[in-house]
Amino acid sequence: MSNFPQRVRDNILPLSENQTVSEAFDEWVFAEETIDHEQPVEVCQLCQQEDLRYHFLIENELNGNQLWVGSQCILRFEVGVFEEGRKLSPKDAKRKLNQIYQRMRFDACIKALERVVATENTEILTNAWAYYRKNGNLTPKYAFVVLWRLQVHKIDHSPTFFKISLKTARHQANLADMDRSRVHLIWPALTTSQRVIAQKFGHTPPTEQDTAPSS
Ligand SMILES: [Zn+2]
Known part of the structure; x- marks a missing residue:
């Protein structure tokens, strides 16, 4: 990699021992620490990209200096990502960072x-919470109640992060029988293939009018 943006050079070199950028990057590793700021309000301390929700900590192994960066910079500049003491290939590093994202979304x-x-504190919400902890997903019915109540109480959340299970015939029947407005509410949480299934059941994707915030 020969082409480093000037701002990246300016940020990495003063904190590194080597004074060429590619050698400087060899000193840095992902320190296995992340922060979910819950809103896209942070800046990458390397490339200065704005609107980051997640910060990943990288550390200089020679002098202990640290920077909070976006995961894109870790991959782009091939900052060392390790697993069980082994430096990962770029492909495996990407896989590992993706797993960390999944975990943060969960x-x-x-x-x-x-x-x-x-x-x-209703029984159905408590059950949905226990179900999510156990299974890492919600039934379509639970998903509707959860997303609806989160909306009603104006609790900050990302609907797309919730996973919905359509594995069993019962879950699929849940979705097939669901009212249109309810399907539209859980639509953002459905995967592409689940949306295809929903459409096979005769449901239609929400239009802009359906999803417009009702204030
Ligand atoms: Zn960056």
Whole structure:
């Protein structure tokens, strides 16, 4: 890699021992620490990209200097990502960072569920919360109740992070029988292939009018 943006050079060199950028990057590793800021409000301390929701900590192995960066910079500049003491190939590094994203999304959903249960302690919400913790996904029915109540209570959440299970015939029947407005509410949480299934059941994707915030 020969082409480093000037701002990246300016940020990495003062914190590194080597004074060529590619050698400087060899000193840095992903420090296995992340922060979910819950809103896209942060800046990458390497490339200065704005609107980051997630920060990943990288550390200089020679002098202990640290930077909070976006995961894209870790991959782009091939900052060392390790697993069980082994430096990962770029492809495996990407896989590992993706797993970390999945984990953070799961944690964000759990946090939203905790908040909604704290606000409205009903049996169905408590059960949905327990179900998510156990299975890492919601049935279509649970998904509707959870996303609806989160919306009603204006609890900050990302609908696309919630995973919905359509594995069993019962879950599919759930979705097939669901009212259109309910399907539209859970639509953002459905994967592309689940949306195809929903359409096979006769459902239609929400139009812009359906999804416009009703304020
Ligand atoms: Zn960056």
